[in-house]
Amino acid sequence: MAKLTVEDLQLEGKKVLMRVDFNVPIKDGVIGNDNRIVAALPTIKYVIEHGGRAILLSHLGRVKKEEDKPGLSMRPVAERLSNLLNKPVTFVPTTEGKQLEDAIAKLQNGQVLVMENTRYEDVEDGEYVKRESGNDPELGKYWASLGDVFVNDAFGTAHRAHASNVGISANMEQAAAGFLMEKEIKFIGGAVDNPAHPFVAILGGAKVSDKIGVIDNLLGKADKVIIGGGMTYTFYAAKGIKIGNSLVEEDKIDLAKEIIEKAGDKLVLPVDSVVAEKFSNDVESKVVENDIPDGYMALDIGPKSVELFKNVLQDAKTVVWNGPMGVFEMSNYAEGTLEIGKFLGTLSDATTIVGGGDSTAAVQQLGVADSLTHISTGGGASLEYLEGKTLPGIAAISEK
Known part of the structure; x- marks a missing residue:
């Protein structure tokens, strides 16, 4: 059976959750190589050009303790993405709660939002709890509630069952492959x-x-x-x-x-x-x-x-x-x-x-x-x- 792709979705006016692979090398807030961001651009552009409201999720590095978080923020990634798209990108420095929900509610057709590193959820009250990387069912359900449809374009994490890919998919009526994922399935598969x-x-x-x-x-x-x-x-x-x-x-x-x-x-x-x-x-x-x-x-x-x-x-x-x-x-x-x-x-x-x-x-x-x-x-x-x-x-x- 062939997989559903982003081209099969009705996107106009929809809140489109997108799992992307923005796990890029960052040192002192500077991105060393942006190939993975560039690779996701065709799918992102397709979504916003077809009137979707793109809500992007990605992990970045490994967050095992509270001190890891500042150096592994998605903020520099959102800024680079804004430059590559040549349009504003909203960055939300959290993965849950009112601030994120309000920002998503304000999104207009064709706009892009990047939320904070999904692996921030792996540390809670100083403890390494692995909510994201352990595919916590409540977390996947929560993230799924933020959108109308789900597009997975992150082949780099396809071998892992995480809340931000498998967890969201389990709670959505439609989960589709982005162009990058579709290419990986076509060529490697x-x-x-x-x-x-x-x-x-x-x-x-x-x-x-x-x-x-x-x-x-x-x-x-x-x-x-x-x-x-x-x-x-x-x-x-x-x-x-x-x-x-x-x-x-x-x-x-x-x-x-x-x-x-x-x-x-x-x-x-x-x-x-x-x-x-x-x-x-x-x-x-x-x-x-x-x-x-x-x-x-x-x-x-x-x-x-x-x-x-x-x-x-x-x-x-x-x-x-x-x-x-x-x-x-x-x-x-x-x-x-x-x-x-x-x-x-x-x-x-x-x-x-x-x-x-x-x-x-x-x-x-x-x-x-x-x-x-x-x-x-x-x-x-x-x-x-x-x-x-x-x-x-x-x-x-x-x-x-």
């Missing part, structure tokens, strides 16, 4: 459920344990699964290849052996590595094939691995990439990640989907983001979706 073949998954990052569910699920769906990043060396250890001082999860070596046996030639591992004696950008590095010398650690894939991966990818019709190929934050070990990102930008006949902070940063740094089909806004949500899990935030959206 489509890649998992009905990909065009050849389908190639690229999985990087430090730990096998973080990606085991994804690897297991995708081995049953993909034609090839490329492995990069630190978790490579747990697979190396499982194959009896020397890993020097490289990152390894000793307790996952047997699991890696099982994956190798199950995968057969579907699993593609690096054939060379960039290694150094220290986890540092300031030491000499070198490229070695297969065995990592004693005293060295692998910090990126090498040039032969890049070429191998490109050969696997060149005929792909669907590509999903999650996780870096090396220690991307250090320039000496970013080459593998950057080369893969650059190559994906050339695959004009493929559906290319990127998720995860470092891989997303890589394609943005390269300026190839616009040539890819979809850049996911969800880290944990993308991973769980790729695992084939049912995401509570998506399940709570009404069917058409």
Whole structure:
């Protein structure tokens, strides 16, 4: 069944509750990166252009004690949103009560209101009570009472059952997906459920344990699964290849052996590595094939691995990439990640989907983001979706 979307709703004159993902980096009241705010603009604009009164809810960071609140206020976010929309945005510094209710009552068609960080509700009288993140039924019911319809555009929290997504949905006659959520369902859900073949998954990052569910699920769906990043060396250890001082999860070596046996030639591992004696950008590095010398650690894939991966990818019709190929934050070990990102930008006949902070940063740094089909806004949500899990935030959206 297809999900209800914002385009299916009658918006004129309606109070439209919108769960957005404005969980942006803020330091000393200054927003470091506003990509998530920008990503929500199409849905917000659609609502207000169609006469809706937009009431935006989002969490920001983790609020575990009273002292966390001042640094995690949504006020700077509301100000940035106002600049991006080029129109006033009402900010209400609370999540419950008369001040919020009065402000909503004053909203006119086409106006926007941002309420305070939903996770302020997780701390009450100095205690960490997790009302929002614990999906308190009364809180979800209260927030639902503030609007006429509900639009969920926050894929980044879709893997969590919170009061501001699942709780509101449970108390609304109609819960619809925003444009951003709709894209995530279409592309990531489509890649998992009905990909065009050849389908190639690229999985990087430090730990096998973080990606085991994804690897297991995708081995049953993909034609090839490329492995990069630190978790490579747990697979190396499982194959009896020397890993020097490289990152390894000793307790996952047997699991890696099982994956190798199950995968057969579907699993593609690096054939060379960039290694150094220290986890540092300031030491000499070198490229070695297969065995990592004693005293060295692998910090990126090498040039032969890049070429191998490109050969696997060149005929792909669907590509999903999650996780870096090396220690991307250090320039000496970013080459593998950057080369893969650059190559994906050339695959004009493929559906290319990127998720995860470092891989997303890589394609943005390269300026190839616009040539890819979809850049996911969800880290944990993308991973769980790729695992084939049912995401509570998506399940709570009404069917058409």
